[in-house]
Amino acid sequence: MNDNVVAFIGAGNMARCVIAAMIKSGYPASNIIASNRTQPKLTQLAEDYGIRTCLDNLEAVRQADVIVLAVKPQMMAEVCQHLVEHAPEIREKLFVTVAAGLPVSRYESWLGEVRLVRSMPNTPSLVGLGVTGLFPSRCSNYEKAFVDAMFKGTGMTVWLEQEAEIDHVIAVTGSAPAYFFFFMQAMQQEAETLGFAPEQAKKMVAQTAMGAATMALESQHSFAELRSQVTSKGGTTHEAVTSFADAGLETMVSNAMQAAIRRAREMAETL
Numbered sequence: 001m002n003d004n005v006v007a008f009i010g011a012g013n014m015a016r017c018v019i020a021a022m023i024k025s026g027y028p029a030s031n032i033i034a035s036n037r038t039q040p041k042l043t044q045l046a047e048d049y050g051i052r053t054c055l056d057n058l059e060a061v062r063q064a065d066v067i068v069l070a071v072k073p074q075m076m077a078e079v080c081q082h083l084v085e086h087a088p089e090i091r092e093k094l095f096v097t098v099a100a101g102l103p104v105s106r107y108e109s110w111l112g113e114v115r116l117v118r119s120m121p122n123t124p125s126l127v128g129l130g131v132t133g134l135f136p137s138r139c140s141n142y143e144k145a146f147v148d149a150m151f152k153g154t155g156m157t158v159w160l161e162q163e164a165e166i167d168h169v170i171a172v173t174g175s176a177p178a179y180f181f182f183f184m185q186a187m188q189q190e191a192e193t194l195g196f197a198p199e200q201a202k203k204m205v206a207q208t209a210m211g212a213a214t215m216a217l218e219s220q221h222s223f224a225e226l227r228s229q230v231t232s233k234g235g236t237t238h239e240a241v242t243s244f245a246d247a248g249l250e251t252m253v254s255n256a257m258q259a260a261i262r263r264a265r266e267m268a269e270t271l
């Protein structure tokens with residue numbers, strides 16, 4: 001399986017996360033190539049992971065067995081159309097896209113009826129603690145197994161039966177690191193107001209978040225039960241949590257997740 005050459009088109013945040021995960025799980029760097037419009041990110045990837053790089057998408061896809069489309073959704077039409085126009089033989093290769101929003105039918109309108117996996121990783125994949133949703137179209141079992149192995153190092157893979165579920169994965173895990181970073185940012189700000197130095201405040205907040213997440217993963221208890229273990233009757237936590245509840249935290253979270261889903265659907269219609 002590791003014999004397949006994998007080309008990343010677009011070498012930004014997400015390509016880096018997936019490349020890091022592949023290297024961590026033992027994929028040979030010599031079988032990974034990334035192309036990007038500009039040089040600096042390529043230089044960094046080559047330095048960090050020893051992969052091959054180039055500035056020409058066509059050069060990358062011609063060498064590849066698997067093509068990972070990792071540009072912004074707004075760039076995808078232009079990139080795909082350019083690829084098939086100049087290298088129509090790539091239609092026989094396996095495609096993987098990481099883009100939000102764009103449905104399989106859109107790729108087929110640009111590339112033809114290709115074998116494609118829509119993936120939705122998240123940035124903690126960079127440290128092997130991500131979650132990746134995967135939806136296959138026209139793929140063989142071998143190809144699904146290959147893509148699963150490709151993304152295993154991101155942390156956890158979840159195969160989906162319905163394409164619409166990809167939008168749900170976006171809301172639950174794809175966009176979600178930003179929700180937690182936002183929350184932690186707010187906590188850090190308040191910690192600094194209380195007098196902690198910025199670096200110290202950041203570490204205290206991140207360590208608490210990691211501790212809570214690790215407990216949740218290792219424990220049989222629900223989030224509600226874990227929360228109640230912290231919340232002494234008549235104590236401090238009760239006051240803090242009540243303040244969140246009074247401000248409508250649950251509604252806020254639900255609204256935010258639905259907004260992400262709405263945007264993904266909007267992108268499917270407009271891009």
Ligand SMILES: NC(=O)C1=CN([C@@H]2O[C@H](COP(=O)(O)OP(=O)(O)OC[C@H]3O[C@@H](n4cnc5c(N)ncnc54)[C@H](O)[C@@H]3O)[C@@H](O)[C@H]2O)C=CC1
Nearest residue numbers: 010011012013014036037070071072073075098099100121
């Ligand atoms: N950032 C995230 O947390 C996640 C992003 N995604 C998806 O990943 C995709 C990429 O997002 P990011 O990596 O965050 O964006 P990014 O902006 O960091 O990376 C995109 C890269 O593509 C390059 N690029 C643009 N046009 C190009 C072209 N014609 N040929 C070659 N390279 C070109 C840019 O120079 C840039 O380096 C998006 O479609 C997004 O929906 C999916 C899951 C999570």
Ligand SMILES: O=C(O)[C@@H]1CCC=N1
Nearest residue numbers: 099100170174175176
């Ligand atoms: O914000 C976005 O559109 C992408 C998809 C999920 C995370 N980042």
